[in-house]
Every structure is written in structure tokens, then in C-alpha cells.
Amino acid sequence: MNPGLQSQEIGSLRKPRWLVKTLKDKHTSEEEKEKARKDAAFLNLVLLEKAGLDIVYDGEARRVEMYEYSAKRIKGMVFSGRVRSWDAKYYRKARCVDKVGYTGNYHLDEFNFVKDRATRMIKVPITGAYTIADWSYNEAYTTKRELALDLASKVLRPLVRDLVEAGAEFIQIDEPAATTHPHEMKLVVDSFNETVREVPGVKFGIHICYSGNNYEALFPEVLNMKNHQYALEFANRDSWELGRDKDVRIGYKALDMFGRQNENKEIGLGVVDVHVDRVESPQLIRDRVLYAVDVMGDPSLIHVNPDCGLRTRSREIAFFKLSNLVTGVQLAKTELGLL
């Protein structure tokens, strides 16, 4: 029985400065670097549990970046250099130069580490096939569709299976590119479904963020997606005023579309803006949650999370934001008589 209104993390936390320094140090052995990664993963886990979240992971302490970490471990991909994201911010982009292949469970170590230490439920975030295809140069396949579906069936599905075999019960497939090309929505859905095909008994979420705030583009194709949860960003577009009316909760307008579908799928409700230091009050979180419960008509369909990973904020700010998120959820539960 899903109790609803569970609080969950979405992805990465900012890496501690000492970790970055250690990883960049050419004189530090790989063994020492691995120890440092484990220390950071443990600290992240403690931070998330201390904040009071119901569903946790390791803040992606071992991953350089969500795309690069995965692409580096996929057969057929080689890195080409950096391209601009904006201003002086760049990311490394891979070329797909041969048919893609699975090289082994590249999240196994981090998963086992978290599993052995977490006292809360675990959710494993993995980067989805569509986003990897969209963010890579395709030199090996005739079409992007072929590349994305091969990534889904030959890389992501084996990865998911191996994670499930290791004990994963909840997997979040990150697809930040999902709505970048509205006309490719069928491919987003098909690649997701190929990834989760014939993997029973596991909860699958999809996380979509900063894709131009264009959730309209998801419909109607997304209704065919075999996911259990949509984890979405909303808070960055919302007002900071307290209140549960439509004209106050302007950032949550798109929620209506999900409410109308009666899909019985959960919403991972983004209630914390990850791009500002200002910390949302528990009362603001409460009002955002209660507004969403009203739209969806059932608290068991609402789970609560930040808009995206909090790596853009200091660890201190991230902790305060998450702590207030948890307190706000408690306030909402109290009003709904769920406590």
C-alpha cells in the first residue's frame, strides 16, 4: 500500500571541495580516490537521511556528471571534446562511432554501497536512452531512433535487469532531454518502454526537467509510457506567496494535464527551486503539496521532491531546503489527517 506524500531526493548533490581536489590530484592513487568517493557517498546518504527524506540515494557522489558517467561506460561511444552549454560552461560530448553495447553494471558499486548503509527506501537514478542519444553525436546509426532503441534494449535494459537482480526496487530513469524535440515524443516513450520491457516487480519513474517547461509536448504519447511515476520540476516557475489557489500556484498549471488523465500514476512534485539560494518555508511547501493533492484528487498519487538535483547549491543550502521540504510535507499530512 502506497502511503503517499513520501519525500524523495531526485539526483545529485554538490561534491565537497575536498573530493574534487582529491579526484583531480595526479599524485593520489586510484585506491585513495575510491576511498574519497565512498566517504562522499556516505556523507551524502547521511545528509539526506538526516534531512528526513523517505527515499534516498548517494547524491550521485561517484558520477562526474549524469551523461558523461554513463556514456563513458557504453561500448561504441568515444568522447569528442567539449561543447558549450552556455557562456563559459561546457560539457563533454560523446560520438557514437559503432553499434552500442553493454559493458557491465556501471552503477553496481554505488548501489551496493547505499543498500548496505541506507535505513530508508532507495531509489536508483539512471540516465535514460533517449537523453544519451540526444546528447551524443550519431555517426554509427542511420537514424536517431535506431540509436535510442539500441541504447534502450542493449545497454539500459541489461543495466536495469542487473540492478534489479542486485536488489533495486525503485529506479528513476532521468530524461532531461525528453521534451526538447516535441515531435520525437514517440521515441521518448518507445525507448523508455524498451528499457523496462519484461522487467517485472520494479517501480519505474521518469524524471524530466528544464526541457523548456513544455509538458504539453508529452501528451498524448506519454499515456503509453510504462512508468509508475513522473518526477517533474515546477517550483522554479511558481510564486513565493503562500496560498492554494490557482492564481497563486502559477507554477503548477501543467499539473492539470496530468490530473485530467486519470492514469493512476504518481507525480513526483518539484517543490524546491534548485537554482536559487532562497530557502522555501515549510508553509510554502505545504501549500504547494496541498494544491497538488487537490488537483490530482488523491494524496497517494503525490510524492514530494526538489525540482532537480541540488548540485547547483551549496551543501548547506541543500540541507536546509530538504529539511524544510520534509517539514512542509509533515504539515500537509497533518492537515489531511494522514498523521
Add this chain to the structure above:
Amino acid sequence: MAKGWISGIYPRSERLIEATRRQDPKLEKLFEEEKRKIIRQQSDAGLDFITDPLIDWDDILRPFTENLSGVEIGPLDRFYENNTFYRRPLVLSEVKSRGHILSNAISNTLFPKRKLWKVDLLDPYSMADLSDNRYYRSKEELMFAYAKVLAKELRALPSNPSLIQFNAPSLARTKDKDNISQAKEAIRIATRRITATKCLHLYFGDISSTLPQFLDFGVDILGIDFVNSKLQSFQGTTFTKGLACGCVDAQNTRIERPSEIVAFVTRAVNILNPKSVSVLPNTDLEFIPQPFATKKVRAIGKAVRELGDEGI
């Protein structure tokens, strides 16, 4: 004879990426050194029009966003369907320029003396479409305000470019006849009293259904992005302009062989029968790392020479 050139922002080298990331105090000097190198590469590849690689522009609108009066720098926004973002211009009052933005933002003194050179700009419609208009009554009004600004900027250039290329991604994506018709007027305003050859490059969209409407624009050359528009769909079109054939994919690292480019351009000439033909990437090369961009520049140069040998 076929001609060749590149457009828009060129990728920075790894060295320059690092320098911009750490805000190197020698950044200005490094930009100039790298511009000289890229300009030399264009010249060595045999390109017919040399262009400023604009590696010191943080996005294709930024010199205007930072320097136009009436405009402030807004939040990051996705640049069309790319994993690349730009700062949205916030238009808060009447848009005005003193006419020195472009001349300050282009290093035309670095161009080889005997080479023809070109200027790249977004067209007024795309500029308005990418802005957050909080002052003018409509996007069209803002577009005309931008057109007047561009006219002033182009006339204020200290020496004359031989080619002015308006890059028009938003225009390539619209299917609205009224929008296209008004954009035509905006181009007319922007190019008033300009004698250089004018090119309107339509990229990031499939223009197979809208091409006829662009044929009476006051430009000499129309650029088509053949990555997004299928050549075959133009079969039977009466094409009355010069063709800028955007058949080199600026968003993929696969390097086109010169013979492939030649074959494509030959087919395009057979189908469209343009007044002239030139070869260029479908969009700015900044979407691929610099070593790949350099190879594409060389491939364009070789293809243009081969086309010349074949009498195209």
C-alpha cells in the same frame, strides 16, 4: 562558380575553453590569437568570404543584449532544440543603438587584405522571437525596432563587407504567412542603402512548404538547411535566387567527404537551378568541438574547388 563560407559562432579550442572558464587575465589576447588562427584556416581552405569566428560572443545575440539601450540581460533559455542555452534579451523600453555595437564586436581588422569578408547577424524576426518583449505592443513592433537598429549598425561598419548573412532560424520554423510577410519588410528596412550581397539563411526548420514565400524577399541568396529540409521535397520549385547550400551538418561530428558534398550540391543545382550556388554548414559550427569544425571547413574548401573543376 560555386563559393564556400561558414556562418555564425565557431567553437573555441580546448585551450580557450579553459581560459574562459578560469577568466584568464590574458583572455583578450588569447581571443585575438585564436581568431587569427581560425581566419587563416578559412583562408587556407580557400573559402571565398572570410568571417569573424565570433568566439568571444557568448551567444549569437549577446553583443546586442548587452549593449542596446532598452534591453537587459534575461534568464537562460534553450536555444531552439539544442542542449545549448542563451541569455534571453528583456526588452523593457524603446530599443536604441548608437551604431557601434557590431563594429565593436567584429574584428574585421584581422581579415587578410585581399580577401572578401562577410558579416553574420540574426534576422530581425528571430531576434524578436528570442526576446522577452515587455515594452512593445507586439512581437512585430519589436521586430521592426530591431530592423532599424540593424540598419544603423550595418551602415556604421567602418569598411564594407561583401556579404551580409541574416541567419533566420525562427523564420525557418514558422509556417505563418503573415509572419513571413512582415519579416520580409523587416529585412527590407534592415538592408536599406546596403549594397553588399545579401543572404537569408533559413536553418533549424523544414522550409519545403514555405520556400515560395521567401523567393520575393529582397535578398540575393537564400540559404537552405538541408539537414532539416529534404532536397527531394523541392522538386519542381521555381527557384529565383542564389542558393546557399547548407548541406554540411554542423551538429554532427561525422566528417563529410568532399565528393559527398559535391554530389549533393550537384543534385541541388539540378533540382533548383539557382542563379548561383555556395556551400556552407547548415548552421553555426559551435555545436561540434573545434577539431571537427576545422575538418569540415577544409572539406567545404575542397568541395568548392572540385565543383569549380566540374564547371559548377
